[in-house]
Amino acid sequence: MIKKTDYKKVLNPAQLEAVMTLDGPILVIAGAGSGKTRTLVYRVARLVEVGIPPEDILLLTFTRKAAREMLDRAARLSDARCRFVSGGTFHSLAFKVLRTYADLLGFTKTFTILDRSDMEEIVHSIIPELQIPKGTARFPKRSTLANILSKAANIQNSIDDLIIEEYGQFLEFAPWIKKLGRLYTDYKKTNQMMDYDDLILYLRKLLAENEEVRKALSQKYRYVMVDEYQDTNTIQSDIVKWLAYDHRNIMVVGDDSQSIYSFRGANYKNMFDFPVEFPKTKIIKLEENYRSIQPILTFTNALMDQASEKYTKCLFTKRQGDKLPRVVDTRTEPQQAEFISRYVKEHIQQGRPISDLAVLFRAGYHSFELEAKLTREGIPYVKYGGFKFLESAHIKDFLAHLRVMVNNDAVSWVRILRLIENVGQVKTHAIIEWVRKNHIPPERIREWPGAGKKEGGLKQLSKLFTRLARLRGTKPKKSVEQVMEYYLPILKEKFDDYPRRQKELEQLIPMAGRYKKLRGFIDDLVLEPPTSPADMVSPRGARSSATKTLTLSTVHSAKGLEWSVVFIIWVMDGRFPPSRTYENPLALEEERRLMYVASTRAKDQLIMCYPGEESVPLWHTYGEGGNIFRNGLSSFISDLPEDLISFESTGIQKRFSGYKQASIGSDVFRRNQMGSSELNPGDKVKHPAFGPGVISKFIADNKVEVIFRNVGRKLLHLEYTTLEKI
DNA sequence: CATCACGCTGTTTTT
DNA sequence: CAGCGTGATG
Numbered sequence: 001m002i003k004k005t006d007y008k009k010v011l012n013p014a015q016l017e018a019v020m021t022l023d024g025p026i027l028v029i030a031g032a033g034s035g036k037t038r039t040l041v042y043r044v045a046r047l048v049e050v051g052i053p054p055e056d057i058l059l060l061t062f063t064r065k066a067a068r069e070m071l072d073r074a075a076r077l078s079d080a081r082c083r084f085v086s087g088g089t090f091h092s093l094a095f096k097v098l099r100t101y102a103d104l105l106g107f108t109k110t111f112t113i114l115d116r117s118d119m120e121e122i123v124h125s126i127i128p129e130l131q132i133p134k135g136t137a138r139f140p141k142r143s144t145l146a147n148i149l150s151k152a153a154n155i156q157n158s159i160d161d162l163i164i165e166e167y168g169q170f171l172e173f174a175p176w177i178k179k180l181g182r183l184y185t186d187y188k189k190t191n192q193m194m195d196y197d198d199l200i201l202y203l204r205k206l207l208a209e210n211e212e213v214r215k216a217l218s219q220k221y222r223y224v225m226v227d228e229y230q231d232t233n234t235i236q237s238d239i240v241k242w243l244a245y246d247h248r249n250i251m252v253v254g255d256d257s258q259s260i261y262s263f264r265g266a267n268y269k270n271m272f273d274f275p276v277e278f279p280k281t282k283i284i285k286l287e288e289n290y291r292s293i294q295p296i297l298t299f300t301n302a303l304m305d306q307a308s309e310k311y312t313k314c315l316f317t318k319r320q321g322d323k324l325p326r327v328v329d330t331r332t333e334p335q336q337a338e339f340i341s342r343y344v345k346e347h348i349q350q351g352r353p354i355s356d357l358a359v360l361f362r363a364g365y366h367s368f369e370l371e372a373k374l375t376r377e378g379i380p381y382v383k384y385g386g387f388k389f390l391e392s393a394h395i396k397d398f399l400a401h402l403r404v405m406v407n408n409d410a411v412s413w414v415r416i417l418r419l420i421e422n423v424g425q426v427k428t429h430a431i432i433e434w435v436r437k438n439h440i441p442p443e444r445i446r447e448w449p450g451a452g453k454k455e456g457g458l459k460q461l462s463k464l465f466t467r468l469a470r471l472r473g474t475k476p477k478k479s480v481e482q483v484m485e486y487y488l489p490i491l492k493e494k495f496d497d498y499p500r501r502q503k504e505l506e507q508l509i510p511m512a513g514r515y516k517k518l519r520g521f522i523d524d525l526v527l528e529p530p531t532s533p534a535d536m537v538s539p540r541g542a543r544s545s546a547t548k549t550l551t552l553s554t555v556h557s558a559k560g561l562e563w564s565v566v567f568i569i570w571v572m573d574g575r576f577p578p579s580r581t582y583e584n585p586l587a588l589e590e591e592r593r594l595m596y597v598a599s600t601r602a603k604d605q606l607i608m609c610y611p612g613e614e615s616v617p618l619w620h621t622y623g624e625g626g627n628i629f630r631n632g633l634s635s636f637i638s639d640l641p642e643d644l645i646s647f648e649s650t651g652i653q654k655r656f657s658g659y660k661q662a663s664i665g666s667d668v669f670r671r672n673q674m675g676s677s678e679l680n681p682g683d684k685v686k687h688p689a690f691g692p693g694v695i696s697k698f699i700a701d702n703k704v705e706v707i708f709r710n711v712g713r714k715l716l717h718l719e720y721t722t723l724e725k726i
Numbered sequence: 727c728a729t730c731a732c733g734c735t736g737t738t739t740t741t
Numbered sequence: 742c743a744g745c746g747t748g749a750t751g
Contacts, residue, residue, distance in 0.1 A: 063741080091741050116740080141736075141745075196741050263739060362738070424728045454728095527741080594739095 005049070005078050011035075011042060018251070018284045019043045022050065022223070025244070025278035026251040027271070031315045032300070032600030033291030036253055040227060041070050043251070044085055045078035047223055054084040058221035058243070062228040064088050064527075070227075086221065090236050091196060092527050094203035098194070101213055105202055107192055110519075112407050113526045114188070114195040117396060120146045121411050122193075126183045130176050140170050140177070149181050153197040154233050154265030191409065200235050207242035218246040229254030229274070233265035241277055248278060256311050257304045258597050262590055271311065285313050289600075291562060293321025296606050299644045300599050303592060306639070315600075324646045325599070325606040327637065336609045337373035340567055343607070344379055347565070354380070358563035360598045362570070370569070394491055394501040398508070399522065401483045402476070404442050405468050406519045408435070419490050420457030427455070443469050460486065476518040480509055566602035569609050570595065595637075608637070 007016055015035055018028050019042045030036035040059070047057055061067040067087030074082035088096075095113065102109045114122070124142040132139060140148070148170075152162045159178045163170055170177065188194065194202065206213045224243050226232070229252035232240070244250035252274055259268035275281040289297055297315040304310060328339055340359060348354055361367050367383065374381050400415035410432055417428040431448050434440065440447070446462035448455075464486040471479045484505065491505070492498045515521040599606055637645070 089741065143744095144736085199741085260739075261741095264741075422728065426727060 005042070005045060007042065007046070011039070012286075012288055014284055014286050014288070015039045015042070018286070019046050021282060021284075022047060023249055025248055025274070025281040027229075027274050027281050027283045028251065028253040028286060029271070029283065029311050029313060030253050030255050030286040031289060031313050032255065032258060032597075033289040034286035034315070035288075035290055036227075036255075036286065037070060037073075039286065040225060040253060041073045041077065043225065044071065044074040044082055048074075048079045048082050048085070052223060054081045055086055056220070056222045057085045058093070058224045059085055059087040060090060060093065060224070060226045060240075061087060062089065062231060064092060066227065089527075090203075090232075090239065091199050094199040094239075095523070095527055097203055097206065097213075097217065098199065101206055101210075104206065104210060104213070106189075107194070110407065111192045111194055112403075112409055113199070113523060114193050114411070115526050116146065116150075116196070118193075118411050119150070119184075119195045121414065122187055123149070123180065123184055125410075125414070126180060126187065129183060130179055132176060139173055140167075144170075145177065145180060148177060149184060150195070150197055151263075151265060152181070153201065154235065155267075156234060193409070200239065204235050204238050204242070207239060214242055214245060217243060222247055223249045224251070226250070226252040227254075230256050230259040230268040230271050231261045231266045232270050233261075234267055234270070235265075237267070237270040237273070237277075244278070250278065256309075257307070257313075257593060258600075259593055260597055268593075269309070272309070285311070287313050287315055289315045289317040290319075291603055292317060292600065293319050293323070293604055295322060295324050295644070296599065296602050299325045299606070299640070300596055302640050302644055303599070303637075304596050307589060307592060321604060323605055324644065325602075325608065326646050326648060328607060328609045328648045336569060337370045339609060340370060341373050341377050341379060343567075344374075345377070356564040357567070358565070358601070359567040359569060360601065362594060362598075367569075392501070392504070394495065394505060395508075397490075398483060398487055398505055399525065401464065401468075401487065402479060402518060403522055405465070405472070405479070406522055408442070410436075416461065419494070420455065420461065422454040423457065441465075441469070476512045476515050476521045477509060479518060480512040484509070562601060562603055564603045565605045565607070566598070567607045567609060568595070568598045 007019055011019060012035075015038065018026065018039050028036070028039065030039070044057065044059065048054055059067055059070065061070065064087075067089075071082055071085050071087055074085070098105070098107070098111070099109055102111055120142045123145050127139075127142075127145075144167075148159065148162060148167060151157075151166075152159045155162070157165075159181055160174055163174050163177065188198065207217070221243060224240070226240055229237075231254070240250065240252065252271075254268075254271055256268045256271040259266055262268075275283065294317055297317055301315055344354065344357060347357060359367070359370065371381070371383070397415055397419060400412040403409065403412040404416065413432050413435070414428055417423050417431055418425075423431075427450065430450055431445070434448055434450075435445070442465035443462055445465065446459045448458060451458050464482060467482050468479050471482065487505075488502065491501060495501055511525075512521050515524070599608075
């Protein structure tokens, strides 16, 4: 069905210009809530309307889901053909292209994609090869190593530089980490594997070095649009350049103020470089906000005015409202929780829906205290963010069985075998070695010469694989059911909370039902993990009655969601390495952007809660279950003109002052081993941890008097220390 | 050689 | 809180 659209009626002048300009490079600077998606949707519709075949249009978005939603909307409002527009993430595009051209890079077309935890497992398995001397303390753990390697790949930095800049505490391990990186790369090559970073790196390589591929792609995708351009990294922006190299029909949309993915190499400066790369770029600013009331926008404008590098834009709105954003100065986490739960209760009493409310946190674990409070008060809530469905152990276990059928990879074998009783690390590796050497198909695993009575589990496993082998070539649903039958007993044995996990696993059956081939199912699961809220709800305190929900969320997963009242909990804690503290102006900038993103989610009211300024210059702790906060109020809020925000205080007396270090309660002590580990202001952190080892060493080195209490059977509890007065 | 219990460490965000 | 390493036990 094709509807004629009167664009002038539904778009404002800036949006209209973005929609009607079809050729040549365009940069759309889309402020928060300015109808960015709407603009993209109409532009897709317009392109199709003027006769561009939908499959010639490429829409790169942040998530696959975002692409689908946009295309559905475009299809609904004008032309059903919009559904056939090519849309997806950089990674899914790369995957499609690489499946076709893998041989040009020395890969087979059936290479395996590694997700983050696969990567970590491989990294972990390589560590012994480094032959690190025994007794070496604090070698980074697998997830940290994976982070380092991945980030180095993403920002195109040497591992040395990255370690110096961001992982100073691991400086002494740099040579080993570099070696690890090389071994990991080798491993991937010999096993025909690519991780997420490789996908985009190889795509760029293909485009840069192979003119044929570039021609083919730019002929295929004659119109390219990129959403959330501020969140692309340099590699991705290179890909964009190559894709548009021949035709220059490229539109990128983003907001330099909303860049939140710098931790994985996103570079908002791409927004500034775009007009340089593409001369004669048309720059269009969308500044009218349709979401918030003016006081909130005035506040966010003022916030971003402080940014050092930006496209100057000024958000405005026609929405009426005069409530100022409130800053509520609490002193402890329990107080924050108390304040919010009281607000929520009043809100409910006034008969307003609880789903109006959202609480944004920068990090998932900042919500623990509030979650506990809400649970105690019987206030239902849903938590978004946190660990993904696919990353949980049971899902990985489960899928490993299927993956072996598609690709005999060692990572999956390790998972599968470790689930069998009486098979540990040693036997696992012996079996894998045996399988590899003798080219044993999975169904013959029971023939392993080392198997005795104890390893009866191998027989069961063989049976499973025999069944799966028979199902080869059929639709994946049946295979999934077979694995389910095999795995459920293991699940029940392994996890106490198996009912929940079982339910999650059962979701896989209908998903598999939509696929014809097992391989496609698995590849999509890795590249396109289910991201609906239902999938993301964390086990912790989640309620299924989702009608009345207070949504807790990290800033990140809050993208694209809206609420009337938003609380922002802004915890400044001392857990980050030195580059993230406020001595670093770049970190301040990033914090400001995060705050901007968070605040522009608000519709009517915005309430910020955070610990107030203390006179303790270094760090201090709060009571039971508290956090270590660093220097309270953030400078970029306190610098703002007073009439933009209203400050309130819950008026709790200062607990500690005048000491470099105040007190460490035993509970807090257990929880807060992070943070600044040298206890001198301005000193660089040498250890990531602030645990008993570091404390006692510090005490010894500095000959500081310390009082130990609660020296129990378990652990030396350091309850109170007093260091020198400032 | 596997497993269990215990103690310790390190905790963001995600394709 | 969970994941890791270690050392004791079977």
